[in-house]
Amino acid sequence: MVLETTRDTTRKVDGNWWRGAVIYQIYPRSFQDTTGDGLGDIKGITQRLPHVASLGVDAIWLSPFFTSPMADMGYDVSDYCNVDPMFGTLADFDEMMTEAHRLGLKVIIDQVISHTSDRHPWFIESRSSRTNPKADWYVWADPKPDGTAPTNWLSIFGGPGWEWDGVRKQYYMHNFLISQPDLNFHNPDVQDAMLDTVRFWLDRGVDGFRLDTVNYYFHDKQLRSNPPMVYDTDGAGMETDTNPYSMQNHLYDKTQPENIGFLKRLRALLDSYDNRASVGEVGDGPRSLNTLALYTTGDDKLHMCYTFDLLGPAFSAAYIRKVMQTVLDTVVNGWVCWAFSNHDVVRHVTRFTEDPSEQDRVAKLSATLISVLRGSICLYQGEELGLSEAELTYEDLRDPYGIRFWPAFKGRDGCRTPMVWEAGETHAGFSEGAKTWLPIPADHASRSVDAQEAMPDSVLQHYRETFAFRKNHHALIDGDMTFIETNQDLLAFVREKGGEKLLFVFNLTREPQNFVLPKRMGDVMPVDLPGFVSKLEAGAVKLDALDVFCARV
Template identity: 75%
Template sequence: MTTLTAAKGDPNWWRGAVIYQVYPRSFQDTTGDGIGDIRGITQRLPYIASLGVDAIWLSPFFTSPMADMGYDVSDYCNVDPMFGTLSDFDEMMAECERLGLKVIIDQVISHTSDQHPWFIESRSSRTNPRADWYVWADPKPDGTAPNNWLSIFGGPGWEWDGIRKQYYMHNFLTSQPDLNFHNPQVQEAMLGTVKFWLERGVHGFRLDTVNYYFHDKELRNNPPMVYDADSTGLETDTNPYSMQNHLYDKSQPENIEFLKKLRSLLDQYDCRTTVGEVGDGDRSLTTLSIYTSGNDKLHMCYTFDLLSPKFTADHIRKVVSKCQEIVTNGWVCWAFSNHDVQRHVSRFIETPDERQRVAKLAISVLASLRGSICLYQGEELGLPEAELSFEDLRDPYGIRFWPAFKGRDGCRTPMVWDSKAAHGGFSPGPKTWLPVPTEHVTLAVDTQEDDPNSVLHHYRQTLAFRRSHTALFDGDLTFLDTQADLLAFVREKGEERLLFVFNLTRDPQDFLVPASFGSITPVSMPGFDAGLEDKVVQLKGLDAFCAKI
């Protein structure tokens, strides 16, 4: 085993970093079983490095029954045989070090699989050593669940266990019981799993459902949710979960002290980081602020605010402005896509023919914002959401709510590498775990490498542009009033001041440069050539402009 106990370099490397998310089962299959593996990731690391990113984030690869695609862990300190071995992981780490890539892994500690030895012991009796390691509660006198808490994946958030004659809590599948973080032994056990991977050299952790660790000890009922016009919540007629105001089943104040313990552990190692996933409805930015403030909890968090169907100047300005107002000394990580939402090209386009233009404009906007950014595999190819039949689905969330909600499999289909190979070069086997859409094969890496105007080359150029301007790492961002539906702001740090103007509409728009700016010098922005005449920026539809002030 190769053990790396220290990662040398800048301890603040994560501020403004670009992180590339790898979904292991869909990245590269080397065995022919139709499922991606760690050796496949190692094989493709030079490609990832060629994009100009700073780190990779690996979705779960731990031992698991795979009821929720690895987010139901049965052994936190091993690799599922589906993906390979710990030796494969060590080899991948060595290759990442050679290429200068940091490694962030998905740490899923709010719940385990019901096949985890801890839960098997916990459910065996009310008196065993781990009896209190999970959230157990007696039924009401009429036999119903202890309260009205719901599961995100449908139905009650409680499941009856006939051996203990109690209910256990599950925020997701019934096979994903929630750990009881009120128990100090549970906290220490989870910190032990984190330490295992720190000792193996990983540079950070993406913390799944980071605000779900603690629950209300009194098990109080959640009140109904009242949404305002700007809500980013789910449609209430699709999933009843969003009909509740989740005051008591997540985001509890006790979580703060645990996050401090976690940070204290990471601070014993050089150059480590954490990025928390915060799903907290309209309170998400407030939770993000609390979790990342003070330099003693999480390093950064991301929310679902920009993972919405809205790609408008008004929406982005509202979200980012609110973030800057609330998150005064924390740090945010922005993303337009990940493994849980419809691919953003499909969310943002109005007609199929504008796919490439929207894909280029979206990364240009994202790379210009203040914060770190996450990219999701395949978005650098402009991949649209895959259209799958019900028979193809593997996602329990989608199967449960079909057809009102088609689930998350449409964004999880295999990566396409070679347009001339079977399954787009993803797998040498006869069948893949999810089908590879024909539309995706035509957008494979090999075809885009040969096209200088491709989305892939635009991503490389845009990330190089970001790296070449210090103001884009952690410089200030100030929004400007606009005469039209435009997104305009200034990024500045030290002597560098950059003006950005984005037209997210389909119609030509003009932007009058403020007189106080004096003379400005246009800066070549990859993929866009908006004109400037007499201090008027002339933008086509779906266009961008940058200038030095």
């Protein structure tokens, strides 16, 4: 029996640093407040970067901090080349980036370029007339003869995807809020302007971009209506009976073939700088994994993408194998980035268990699982503490999506509550102000960073040890992955690179399980993963409930 916990935090720095990287997502308004206004800021991020570095991650991803009216918490941008005053200044950003690089962390920033705020100067000019220089920068269309919208397209945030504008006497398209008009990427000038905003941050030294809604850039030029959706899925994506958006087959309002050409232009720009990377968010329903493959296969589009396939309620061996095998079969030489939690979904500890007594076990097992899958990793702030979804009242909500669909859907604020640093401090160390922008649950405060630092078996320590284990095994960074046939309750696969082969068997059920090693596998040497003991008796793997076995093959 071998216990491998030796830490090797070195990493080859080259153009492929992103392949197999662990990326820590920071939601700026909820990370650390240094001004006492109850909102996080960039100086707060700088202050807390040593914690992030201590996890052994490779990069940080900052959710939007650009100038914005904040109708959608910064995903409605009114100036792509500046910092909103609520977060600080460009000088603060430069200082933060310098500190991140000193600590060995790459810096990835959000680029929300499918749409802008309706207060962006571009849109203000575009809506002023049908003849101004930016008249065609957004998606404008005449009404049908009866005055209704040009198509049946819907907004993800509820209602039609079109809004009437009395100045132009036309409808404009919006996939999200009415105050988030969609840009017209069929116009080359729009593409050029967007690439200029990317170049602005590249010149400042950022290492990469997370591309919000990357398959939403283009719409169907013929303005054809979407047909109804016929679902055949087992748990991923939105609940179809909550949001009618999911009742359409979105053939024409997103994921258009012209998107490939723009992604190639974007990749060419990134490749003109050293060691830059891109990760795209693909939301395409049942087609998401195929779209991911299309956008990442080859060396001329995105470096990697993630989908919502592991961001839903399904946490079974059969489902995870189905998702992973689809990627292995369809992504020829592209790359995928996996996440169990982010700022848009219920925290995975809550999704994967209803039993509070299982919270730590589920947190540790899911950390181990995502660390040994083939792909890169996005880790959402607070995930390393095993935080659950916060229960908020309607009066607490700030998320327009949650407010729109309450009470059937409680929105995204429950995963966006402030980070907890010191259990005994005001607002758990997040802010010294009178009130925070979202309340901090008491059970979150008890799981603060300082409380878990003092516990050798805490979820926090587990993440550190697990990421160290991952870095010590190159097969886990970018090695091959081959599944082994099991019953539907177990997930078994081999990760391999060079002369290293590692076997993993996961029991995601609440019952003990046995796994008989295939005879062709020969001798194996059990390896104790951080937090788990690998048990092998007479050629059979013994797994407790919510357990994992590892061995050298």
